[in-house]
Amino acid sequence: xxxxxxxxxxILFACFSIAVLAMPLWTAPFxxxxxxxxxxxxxxxxxxxxxxxxxxxxxxxxxGHAAFLGVGSYTAVWAFKLLTMNVLPxxxxxxxxxxxxxxxxxxxxxxxTGIYFSILTLAFAQMSYNLAYSxxxxxxxxxxxxxxxxxxxxxxDSLLGVATPxxxxxxxxxxxxxxxxxxxxxxAVMLIIAFYLALRIxxxxxxxxxxxxxxxxxxxxxxxxxxxxxxxxxxxxxxxxAGLAGSLLAVTDPLAGAERxxxxxxxxxxxxxxxxxxxxxxxxxxxxGIIKYFENIFSAxxxxxxxxxxxxxxxxxSDPLVAVLGLFVGxxxxxxxxxxxxxxxxxxxxxxxxxxxxxxxxxxxxxxxxGSSEDAAGSRRAFHAGE
Amino acid sequence: xxxxxxxxxxxxxxxxxxxNNVNLTVEEGHVHxxxxxxxxxxxxxxxxxxxxxxxxxxxxxFNGTSLVGKSPHEINQxxxxxxFQTPEIFGDLTLLENVMIPTLAKRDGAFALNAWxxxxxxxxxxEKAEHxxxxxxxxxxxxxxxxxxxxxxxxxLELAMCxxxxxxxxxxxxxxxxxxxxDTNATIDLLKRIGERGITKIVIEHDMHVVFSLAHKIxxxxxxxxxxxxxxxxxxxxxxxxxxxxxxxxx
Amino acid sequence: MDAIVLQILNGLDKGGAYALxxxxxxLIFGTLGVVNFAHGALFMLGAFCxxxxxxxxxxxxxxxxxxxxxxxxxxxxxxxxxxxxxxGKAIIDYAVPLSILVAIPVMLxxxxxxxxxxxxxxYKRSHAEQILVTxxxxxxxxxxVKHFFGANPVPVPAPATVAGSADVGALLGLGSSVIYxxxxxxxxxxxxxxxxxxxxxxxxxxxxMVVRAGMADREAVGLxxxxxxxxxxxxxxxxxxxxxLAGVMYTPILPPDYHIGMDFLVLSFVVVxxxxxxxxxGAVTAGFLLGILQSFAxxxxxxxxxxxxDQIIIYLVAVVILLVxxxxxxxxxxxxxx
Numbered sequence: 013x014x015x016x017x018x019x020x021x022x023i024l025f026a027c028f029s030i031a032v033l034a035m036p037l038w039t040a041p042f043x044x045x046x047x048x049x050x051x052x053x054x055x056x057x058x059x060x061x062x063x064x065x066x067x068x069x070x071x072x073x074x075x076g077h078a079a080f081l082g083v084g085s086y087t088a089v090w091a092f093k094l095l096t097m098n099v100l101p102x103x104x105x106x107x108x109x110x111x112x113x114x115x116x117x118x119x120x121x122x123x124x125t126g127i128y129f130s131i132l133t134l135a136f137a138q139m140s141y142n143l144a145y146s147x148x149x150x151x152x153x154x155x156x157x158x159x160x161x162x163x164x165x166x167x168x169d170s171l172l173g174v175a176t177p178x179x180x181x182x183x184x185x186x187x188x189x190x191x192x193x194x195x196x197x198x199x200a201v202m203l204i205i206a207f208y209l210a211l212r213i214x215x216x217x218x219x220x221x222x223x224x225x226x227x228x229x230x231x232x233x234x235x236x237x238x239x240x241x242x243x244x245x246x247x248x249x250x251x252x253x254a255g256l257a258g259s260l261l262a263v264t265d266p267l268a269g270a271e272r273x274x275x276x277x278x279x280x281x282x283x284x285x286x287x288x289x290x291x292x293x294x295x296x297x298x299x300x301g302i303i304k305y306f307e308n309i310f311s312a313x314x315x316x317x318x319x320x321x322x323x324x325x326x327x328x329x330s331d332p333l334v335a336v337l338g339l340f341v342g343x344x345x346x347x348x349x350x351x352x353x354x355x356x357x358x359x360x361x362x363x364x365x366x367x368x369x370x371x372x373x374x375x376x377x378x379x380x381x382x383g384s385s386e387d388a389a390g391s392r393r394a395f396h397a398g399e
Numbered sequence: 400x401x402x403x404x405x406x407x408x409x410x411x412x413x414x415x416x417x418x419n420n421v422n423l424t425v426e427e428g429h430v431h432x433x434x435x436x437x438x439x440x441x442x443x444x445x446x447x448x449x450x451x452x453x454x455x456x457x458x459x460x461f462n463g464t465s466l467v468g469k470s471p472h473e474i475n476q477x478x479x480x481x482x483f484q485t486p487e488i489f490g491d492l493t494l495l496e497n498v499m500i501p502t503l504a505k506r507d508g509a510f511a512l513n514a515w516x517x518x519x520x521x522x523x524x525x526e527k528a529e530h531x532x533x534x535x536x537x538x539x540x541x542x543x544x545x546x547x548x549x550x551x552x553x554x555x556l557e558l559a560m561c562x563x564x565x566x567x568x569x570x571x572x573x574x575x576x577x578x579x580x581x582d583t584n585a586t587i588d589l590l591k592r593i594g595e596r597g598i599t600k601i602v603i604e605h606d607m608h609v610v611f612s613l614a615h616k617i618x619x620x621x622x623x624x625x626x627x628x629x630x631x632x633x634x635x636x637x638x639x640x641x642x643x644x645x646x647x648x649x650x
Numbered sequence: 651m652d653a654i655v656l657q658i659l660n661g662l663d664k665g666g667a668y669a670l671x672x673x674x675x676x677l678i679f680g681t682l683g684v685v686n687f688a689h690g691a692l693f694m695l696g697a698f699c700x701x702x703x704x705x706x707x708x709x710x711x712x713x714x715x716x717x718x719x720x721x722x723x724x725x726x727x728x729x730x731x732x733x734x735x736x737x738g739k740a741i742i743d744y745a746v747p748l749s750i751l752v753a754i755p756v757m758l759x760x761x762x763x764x765x766x767x768x769x770x771x772x773y774k775r776s777h778a779e780q781i782l783v784t785x786x787x788x789x790x791x792x793x794x795v796k797h798f799f800g801a802n803p804v805p806v807p808a809p810a811t812v813a814g815s816a817d818v819g820a821l822l823g824l825g826s827s828v829i830y831x832x833x834x835x836x837x838x839x840x841x842x843x844x845x846x847x848x849x850x851x852x853x854x855x856x857x858x859m860v861v862r863a864g865m866a867d868r869e870a871v872g873l874x875x876x877x878x879x880x881x882x883x884x885x886x887x888x889x890x891x892x893x894x895l896a897g898v899m900y901t902p903i904l905p906p907d908y909h910i911g912m913d914f915l916v917l918s919f920v921v922v923x924x925x926x927x928x929x930x931x932g933a934v935t936a937g938f939l940l941g942i943l944q945s946f947a948x949x950x951x952x953x954x955x956x957x958x959x960d961q962i963i964i965y966l967v968a969v970v971i972l973l974v975x976x977x978x979x980x981x982x983x984x985x986x987x988x
Binding site: 217218219220224226239241 | 471475476507
């Protein structure tokens with residue numbers, strides 16, 4: 013517990029904030045320093061932090077979290093259409109509606125645990141997805157997706173006499189247009205707030221109760237704790253995080269489609285969390301960043317780029333190499349994702365954060381007198397407690 | 400004064416009668432032992448007290464309130480704590496956290512959205528938990544993960560988790576099962592020491608050495624019925640008890 | 651009356667596919683204790699066995715078309731037809747049923763490899779980890795198939811002799827005609843035969859007895875000194891074959907694409923849950939029941955009454971069952987209840 017002192021948490025938070033705000037600088041060497049990708053990092057980071065509050069702390073594996081992301085997106089676009097192009101109401105309503113939706117689904121799903129809970133959430137998400145495509149078309153605009161129109165009422169805007177530009181308006185923050193970098197910084201600030209809240213939750217007595225649910229739910233109820241409202245609160249909070257992420261997706265690109273709710277999208281956030289390290293503070297964000305980065309880089313590759321990369325090799329060597337690697341890039345990016353998923357679950361169930369902890373331990377042990385067993389216990393504890 | 404009254408409790412599992420008209424009265428401040436051969440219904444009876452099972456008929460009254468139909472956390476909140484046969488602890492949390500959780504549950508009730516305070520800022524809770532860890536002799540391991548403890552230590556940790564709540568009634572399901580003689584003696588000493596706090600205890604036990612060194616009163620359960628009840632000395636001489644055990648234990 | 655018979659028939663062939671996939675899923679869960687999210691991928695691989703065989707049989711040579719005399723025209727003639735004449739034609743025509751012979755060894759090998767290479771190491775790990783690793787495997791398998799066969803559905807025709815439709819009304823003596831494709835009737839019969847074989851195998855062989863005992867009490871069977879490990883591997887192989895065969899024969903009904911497995915997987919899980927985790931008769935019953943229910947929900951009369959019901963009916967049933975009777979229709983009490 014001494015690793016998670018308020019001082020250490022403050023340092024962690026400060027470093028995190030600086031790293032996020034300085035992202036355009038340090039991502040440049042990776043070729044990721046453009047707002048479209050950077051804001052994806054931030055948005056999916058938020059999604060994964062929220063998912064981690066449920067899965068990482070309580071151990072409830074939801075396979076339907078993309079539904080809340082979708083609700084957030086639809087709500088935000090509707091706020092743009094009906095109220096105003098200011099992003100604050102869109103984000104606010106996105107979070108609230110996703111929270112209400114999560115409360116309804118959580119109320120039913122949390123009656124079961126384990127794999128039954130997973131299947132219940134999956135069933136609810138699939139229902140939402142199927143309905144969004146069919147009966148709810150008036151709300152979702154079906155396959156085309158919900159988008160802005162010049163003829164949208166935007167009641168608040170017209171009430172306040174905000175001038176409507178020719179063509180489609182873009183989202184703004186009190187008149188300040190959110191396009192390109194401003195849009196990224198808006199998402200970045202949201203990510204920092206989301207991270208801070210998650211840090212507070214994790215370190216609070218409430219967070220301790222959530223970890224106790226994962227550890228031994230049975231003991232917890234014989235200890236006088238009603239576990240249902242705790243799990244419920246965690247579910248709703250993580251649903252609201254997903255709603256925030258969804259509404260930010262709409263802020264960066266005012267369009268919402270049902271495919272965001274598909275269960276493979278739910279699987280993606282599970283992967284992000286596991287890849288980075290479920291139950292850790294930074295892991296899920298790291299996982300989200302890595303997956304979005306490689307998705308972006310790898311899916312842009314094709315055989316021609318591969319050939320140019322390996323052009324220095326003789327043909328008899330580069331051709332088969334390109335043929336094999338070609339499987340994993342471009343359209344085959346999903347294959348890389350699936351393989352990565354397996355490798356992580358098989359070899360590193362604690363995710364990259366656990367890998368890092370192990371590495372640190374290894375280097376410590378190599379030092380002549382530094383690596384005591386106390387160190388090992390300490391870092392193991394730290395891993396569990398969140399850092 | 401009696402703290403727990405059990406009246407005409409029946410419980411069947413798919414036609415099999417596990418408890419048959421059980422009546423039991425536990426006096427406040429007493430150590431009340433329940434003994435009996437395997438399958439006599441001892442654990443079933445305990446499960447009826449803590450809300451894991453609901454009796455088919457009959458009443459269980461604790462301090463004037465009925466426990467029947469209440470869920471486990473409600474029963475704990477009125478002051479009943481339980482130590483399990485195989486220790487139920489939070490394996491991947493530290494010992495300190497293990498004891499802090501019941502302390503928080505006692506202070507904040509069954510649910511509190513206490514998400515803004517820092518858990519390491521809860522000085523009073525930490526101090527109380529540390530104090531209890533000291534009591535059971537685990538203070539030096541407060542930052543170790545509970546999974547790494549030996550079985551005997553796990554049991555002592557579980558005991559600390561129950562005691563930190565200052566329960567009015569403590570249920571102990573075979574507190575020395577699978578322990579070495581030395582560990583057993585240490586546990587008896589510990590139980591005697593906490594006996595001084597005046598907590599009422601119900602103990603299920605096979606080890607007669609433990610039973611006779613602790614209990615004020617003993618109930619003997621066989622085939623779901625209480626066949627004898629009385630002071631340890633009375634029970635020792637009771638022929639029905641010896642018959643029930645068929646000489647299986649040295650009384 | 652005709653409409654009802656037609657809807658029941660419509661549901662039965664889909665139900666047959668559900669039942670076959672769910673049967674394997676529940677067999678694996680009951681014996682190995684593993685939640686296999688890659689089971690839909692096995693169905694998909696089976697379907698692509700018949701796609702692959704059909705492609706192989708129709709490997710063609712470009713030859714001059716003699717029927718066109720004004721200019722040089724070319725057409726593709728399969729080698730098989732060139733070499734064997736009408737016999738070759740017939741073989742090509744029967745590509746789908748022939749694929750069964752190919753699929754059995756192929757699926758068995760895939761199943762054994764999967765169990766040995768991956769599943770075995772996950773017996774003792776949490777259900778969540780089992781779900782995740784098999785989910786990853788499913789993605790890998792479907793992406794590999796996508797790489798070789800493309801993203802679009804590949805149509806594979808049924809043999810010409812059974813390509814038409816049967817008048818089931820006349821067959822049943824209903825007096826009015828209920829027109830229904832032959833191939834779907836064949837699929838229904840086929841799935842019943844496969845189910846019967848699996849049940850007979852489990853009921854009447856020593857191997858099956860051990861497996862059933864293992865489903866009832868895994869630890870006890872382990873204690874008897876029976877090499878349960880090897881039997882588990884074979885059980886997985888059998889489940890893979892069953893799922894694969896379901897896929898092979900389904901191709902003429904629905905041209906398979908690479909993610910057909912995922913679509914069926916989610917539904918099959920629902921079927922397993924509704925039938926009761928670890929219950930073989932439950933999986934079969936629930937498979938057919940849900941197939942029929944889905945087909946009734948897609949009737950225009952029902953849809954106009956409850957819009958969108960056809961889209962969610964199966965999930966709705968699953969939710970209700972899970973909340974009201976978590977052990978499922980025929981599951982034992984206590985299995986995964988909580």
